[in-house]
Amino acid sequence: MNIVVCVKYVPDAQGDRTFNEDNTTDRANVDGLLSELDEYAVEAALKIVEAGEGEVTVVTVGPEQAADALKKALQMGADKAVHVSDEAIHGSDAVATSLVLAEAVKKIGSPDLVLTGLSSTDGTMSVVPAMLAERLGLPQVTQVSTLEVADGTVKGRRDGDAVSESLEASLPALVSVTDQINEPRYPSFKGIMAAKKKPVETWSLADLGVDAGQVGLDAAWTKVESFAQRPPREQGEIVTDEGDGGTKLAEFLAAQKFV
Amino acid sequence: MxxxxxxxxxxxxxxxxxxxxxxxxxxxxxxxxxxxxxxxxxxxxxxxxxxxxxxxxxxxxxxxxxxxxxxxxxxxxxxxxxxxxxxxxxxxxxxxxxxxxxxxxxxxxxxxxxxxxxxxxxxxxxxxxxxxxxxxxxxxxxxxxxxxxxxxxxxxxxxxxxxxxxxxxxxxxxxxxxxGAKIAGREEKQKSGRPELTEAAIVVSGGRGTGGDFSPVETFADTLGAAVGASRAAVDAGWYPHSNQVGQTGKQVSPQLYVAAGISGAIQHRAGMQTSKTIIAINKDEEAPIFELVDFGVVGDLFTVLPQATEAVQKARS
Missing domain, CATH: 3.40.50.620 (HUPs)
Incomplete structure (x- = not known):
């Protein structure tokens, strides 16, 4: 079982995330890390391989610092990593990112499973997995909170608001997992040491045969025209409950015409 | 056109x-x-x-x-x-x-x-x-x-x-x-009878501070005709379904009124609710970051504050 896990290096949500002058996400001046939601995909891949056999390759598309995201995945236990890095990729939208990822997956080989998280924590669009499935011509088994792979078939449960759907597809398939699926492991000391010796390949767009004119800010099919910081909320009245906190809350609701 | x-x-x-x-x-x-x-x-x-x-x-x-x-x-x-x-x-x-x-x-x-x-x-x-x-x-x-x-x-x-x-x-x-991907089965979820979380005008959410008992949150929500939400901590603890989770990895809501009960207000949760028009929080910890966002806050125990507020709202209506 060969599994490719697509991961993303994102600005830390705990930090002050902001934009560059060209309206792209600032990835250089804000501390970054492996997108938390991708850890669930790495964990899911490791569990499958540990229960049988095979290899887990992690791939990312991003600037130099994105190597940190791969490192974390290798420390968790992935076998090898591919870093697609090219100046021309800066400012790519989801469409272009999915193109580069799709070509990288093809070059890695023909995996039985392509795994992703449910969304990045920066762009939060949740669209790259579906785009990858479309581009790779793979069945799309997305947003599942359970995952079972056996006898050339993948099964998972997709929880919606009104219904839970049981999904089934033949391998190879593209699967995205939610944060309900498992509890990602912390890298062990052994894992951290072992990661240092694991292979990391760096590929350019030319290595993938992708024309630089198809990606990047100028080629994006959408354009961020402007950004504005939302003014911080002004703190309102805070009362300490001295036996009448609930009454005061109700008075506030009445004053605001909610009651 | x-x-x-x-x-x-x-x-x-x-x-x-x-x-x-x-x-x-x-x-x-x-x-x-x-x-x-x-x-x-x-x-x-x-x-x-x-x-x-x-x-x-x-x-x-x-x-x-x-x-x-x-x-x-x-x-x-x-x-x-x-x-x-x-x-x-x-x-x-x-x-x-x-x-x-x-x-x-x-x-x-x-x-x-x-x-x-x-x-x-x-x-x-x-x-x-x-x-x-x-x-x-x-x-x-x-x-x-x-x-x-x-x-x-x-x-x-x-x-x-x-x-x-x-x-x-x-x-x-x-x-x-x-x-390629067959929907082999569908299981209908139990309906709560409450408004849908993302569409509701009022949302009342509970977090770690409920200790797993959502009854005061639900009662207050029903008094206001509100949807019920939950923080990730409450969902991860198994106290409330994931479909009710408000936050970065759950639903993003933007109601007229959002009430956070026993929720500290980590970035994970704020990502799902901080564009709400009016925000109220009840929390025992006066240092809880959720208070930075609120229009009105009560430092106190949700198990006494919410029932009292419920009663006061019902009284005001009758």
Whole structure:
């Protein structure tokens, strides 16, 4: 079982995330890390391989610092990593990112499973997995909170608001997992040491045969025209409950015409 | 004026409010045409007509129901080819965002998700989104193809404008390639009888401070006719279903009133609620970061504050 896990290096949500002058996400001046939601995909891949056999390759598309995201995945236990890095990729939208990822997956080989998280924590669009499935011509088994792979078939449960759907597809398939699926492991000391010796390949767009004119800010099919910081909320009245906190809350609701 | 396609959100022909909202937006961009997937279009037609749909494209094909996302994208592609619309609007749900993603690739069109405003601008359709956990807003445009835009609920008040809602059947042959992921079973979830979280005008949420007992949260929510939400901590502890989780990895809500009970207000949670119009918090810890956001806060125990507030609200009403 060969599994490719697509991961993303994102600005830390705990930090002050902001934009560059060209309206792209600032990835250089804000501390970054492996997108938390991708850890669930790495964990899911490791569990499958540990229960049988095979290899887990992690791939990312991003600037130099994105190597940190791969490192974390290798420390968790992935076998090898591919870093697609090219100046021309800066400012790519989801469409272009999915193109580069799709070509990288093809070059890695023909995996039985392509795994992703449910969304990045920066762009939060949740669209790259579906785009990858479309581009790779793979069945799309997305947003599942359970995952079972056996006898050339993948099964998972997709929880919606009104219904839970049981999904089934033949391998190879593209699967995205939610944060309900498992509890990602912390890298062990052994894992951290072992990661240092694991292979990391760096590929350019030319290595993938992708024309630089198809990606990047100028080629994006959408354009961020402007950004504005939302003014911080002004703190309102805070009362300490001295036996009448609930009454005061109700008075506030009445004053605001909610009651 | 060019057509603007609106994918209808419905349950067996019962049209949801988000559809009326999208038809209202579509009227400001062009001539609205609804896209109805399913067999019971006659039940939906009056409401679609009421909110201005000139045409209703109908795709009644079991494959769209029986396989995940890919057939819906093919169906939408067929309608886009037939109608050459000025834009495609879809309610921002998981399913629709994924279908929109595939449609964007198929039609070589720009995709914008989770818009909170959509306007006609000089450079075509212009959108507004709330990003980075609600700390920024961005304005964006689509520069290639047909703008495909998923729109969040509650971003415009639906306004009626009668139109013909002429039914136009569209024959879609779903490709074998799109039948890769079969929906082998469906399990209906128990209905709470409360409003849907993302559509509710008022949301009352509970967190770690409930200790697993959501009864005061639910009682207060029911008194206000509110939806019930939960923090990630409460969901991870197994106290409340994941479908009720408010936050970065759950639902993003933007109601008129949001009440956070026993929730500290970590960035994970704030990402899902800080664009709410009015925010109230109840927390024992006066240092809880949630208090930075509130219009009104009570430092106290939710198990005494909420029942007292419930009683006071009921009394005020009677």
């Amino acid at each position: 060019a057509e603007v396609l609106v994918l209808v959100d419905h349950a067996d022909g019962q049209v949801k409010k988000t559809t009326a909202e999208l038809l209202t937006i579509a009227r400001s961009l062009g001539t609205p045409s609804a896209v109805f997937i399913g067999g019971n279009v006659e039940a939906a037609r009056p409401r679609l007509a009421q909110f201005g749909a000139e045409k209703v494209y109908v795709i009644d094909n079991d494959d769209v129901e029986n396989y995940l996302v890919a057939p819906l994208a093919e169906a939408l592609h067929a309608v886009v080819q037939q109608a050459s619309p000025a834009a495609v609007l879809l309610p921002s749900t998981t399913h629709n965002k994924e279908a929109a993603a595939r449609l964007a690739i198929k039609t070589e069109s720009g995709l914008i998700t989770d818009a909170v405003a959509v306007e006609a601008g000089d450079a075509g359709v212009s959108t507004t989104q709330s990003v980075f956990a609600g700390s920024y807003t961005v304005k964006a445009t689509v520069t290639k193809g047909t703008p495909i835009i998923t729109v969040k609920p509650n971003v415009v008040p639906p306004s009626a404008s009668q139109a013909g809602a002429t039914v136009v059947p569209v024959d879609v042959q779903v490709s074998d390639a799109a039948k």
